[in-house]
Amino acid sequence: MLGEPVIRGYDFYAAETATLKALYAFFIAADLEFWPDREPIAFNEERLRERSPFRERQDWRVEEGAGDIIAHGHAGFGVTGDNPHVGNGSIYVRPDRRRRGIGTKLLAEIVAETRRRGRTLLTLETASQVPAGDAFVARTGAEMAFEARINRLDLTTMNPGLIEGMIRVAQDRARDFTLDYWIDGLPEGELDAIAEMFGTMNTAPRGSLKVDDHRVTADQVRQGMKELTIAKVSRWVLYARETATGALAGFTEVFWHSDRPSHLAQGNTGVLPRYRGHGLGRWLKATMLERVRRDRPMIRFVDTGNADSNAPMLKINEDLGFRLHMVSRTWQLAV
Ligand SMILES: CC(C)(COP(=O)(O)OP(=O)(O)OC[C@H]1O[C@@H](n2cnc3c(N)ncnc32)[C@H](O)[C@@H]1OP(=O)(O)O)[C@@H](O)C(=O)NCCC(=O)NCCS
Structure with missing residues (x-):
């Protein structure tokens, strides 16, 4: 039995190297769903750990069984002083774990974090390569505000x-x-x-x-x-x-x-x-x-x-x- 997936909020910059490597492999696979013909870029720990003074982030990984990552949520917040009302969210659920409510739970975490920081507007991006994104976001009541080629x-x-x-x-x-x-x-x-x-x-x-x-x-x-x-x-x-x-x-x-x-x-x-x-x-x-x-x-x-x-x-x-x-x-x- 795999048991229920567990959502873990964590500090991306403080993650152990083995965790960062597993996350990176997950992100590479996610990227391929949107860009199937792009060559993957090798793991670069220094890049992942570089902390910008102009952005803050909070992340959630969803694990199953012995720690297999099956989904990820991210919230990013600019801290330059401009647009202090905005947060940006992104969610990715592994294709074989979709339509089980995981995306919805991750979105609830992202929304709570955005509110906790006193921000009132959350932006989310989707791409036509993966139509599930539009279907999912449209259902949250979000407004499609900008479409681009x-x-x-x-x-x-x-x-x-x-x-x-x-x-x-x-x-x-x-x-x-x-x-x-x-x-x-x-x-x-x-x-x-x-x-x-x-x-x-x-x-x-x-x-x-x-x-x-x-x-x-x-x-x-x-x-x-x-x-x-x-x-x-x-x-x-x-x-x-x-x-x-x-x-x-x-x-x-x-x-x-x-x-x-x-x-x-x-x-x-x-x-x-x-x-x-x-x-x-x-x-x-x-x-x-x-x-x-x-x-x-x-x-x-x-x-x-x-x-x-x-x-x-x-x-x-x-x-x-x-x-x-x-x-x-x-x-x-x-x-
Ligand atoms: C979008 C995504 C995160 C949804 O994750 P998920 O765990 O499957 O989402 P949920 O199971 O919580 O779905 C909630 C509801 O969204 C809608 N929905 C989700 N995927 C859908 C699809 N492929 N077609 C139609 N409706 C869909 C449904 O109403 C669903 O409820 P239901 O299953 O009870 O009908 C996932 O498809 C994904 O990772 N896509 C690629 C990344 C992406 O596009 N992210 C955009 C959001 S930032």
């Missing part, structure tokens, strides 16, 4: 002539700007300006989410760099500068891990509002793709890590050859 580009079917043509046209149009790269690091002396530029992501649509802007600071950017280094994730940032003033105007960033050679994650792309309308977004994305193809020939798929739900970004992505891969939904629940 996650797109994918298959570089083996990309037309290089099209990208080169796009770069030539864009270059001609944005003569007052120059492009350059920051590879696996950002210049300390410009971190305030970079933080402001990264903050342009606040202007991306948020649907009806009751979430306010999130101010990006140099300290957060520094912490982000530290986390990438520990995780052995390579980040290339391509940025545009206004030639006359030297001011930063826009950027695009991509992430890659050598354990997952055939996949590149396309991160954020942002152009400061005062520099929009010069074709910089298109120029940045096309130039980055050309370099990826040239310098990292092992990459086959480029996945938009973030939802590009706004019309200008969708148009750029479609012209570049990105196609719909999945739909992600963000739900909000008043707690």
Whole structure:
């Protein structure tokens, strides 16, 4: 007899190495349900133990028998001072243990923790790859607040002539700007300006989410760099500068891990509002793709890590050859 599954609240950072390894194997299997063709990244204890000063978390694992992990719940809370009313929850139940009420129990823990911290809004994310997520969350009374496309580009079917043509046209149009790269690091002396530029992501649509802007600071950017280094994730940032003033105007960033050679994650792309309308977004994305193809020939798929739900970004992505891969939904629940 396996007995009843046991829900254990625990401190993720203080978990023993053997527990962290078991959890990691569980997370890898969960990830494969959403991204079946992505190579798994090796266990990295230092990465898992790195504690951000800008986020707090509470976790629950559900064990069965001799300690087999069959489900997991997580609640994350930003502690930057912005959005002090929000908590973010995620739940994963192993497919062979679904429809037994485990997800419901984990959600009750997450809701209680969110309330305990004085937060009043819980966000939950689902993806079209796993329809059970939508069915489960819809039943809680949560509101579907934001829907976005996650797109994918298959570089083996990309037309290089099209990208080169796009770069030539864009270059001609944005003569007052120059492009350059920051590879696996950002210049300390410009971190305030970079933080402001990264903050342009606040202007991306948020649907009806009751979430306010999130101010990006140099300290957060520094912490982000530290986390990438520990995780052995390579980040290339391509940025545009206004030639006359030297001011930063826009950027695009991509992430890659050598354990997952055939996949590149396309991160954020942002152009400061005062520099929009010069074709910089298109120029940045096309130039980055050309370099990826040239310098990292092992990459086959480029996945938009973030939802590009706004019309200008969708148009750029479609012209570049990105196609719909999945739909992600963000739900909000008043707690
Ligand atoms: C979503 C998920 C966590 C649900 O876990 P679960 O333990 O199966 O959930 P429960 O048994 O508590 O289900 C509660 C209710 O949700 C609804 N529901 C759950 N899965 C469903 C499905 N596949 N189809 C239709 N309704 C479903 C049902 O109303 C169910 O009650 P019922 O079984 O009495 O009809 C699980 O499917 C999962 O891990 N999915 C992948 C991760 C994910 O998408 N998470 C999103 C939430 S953050």
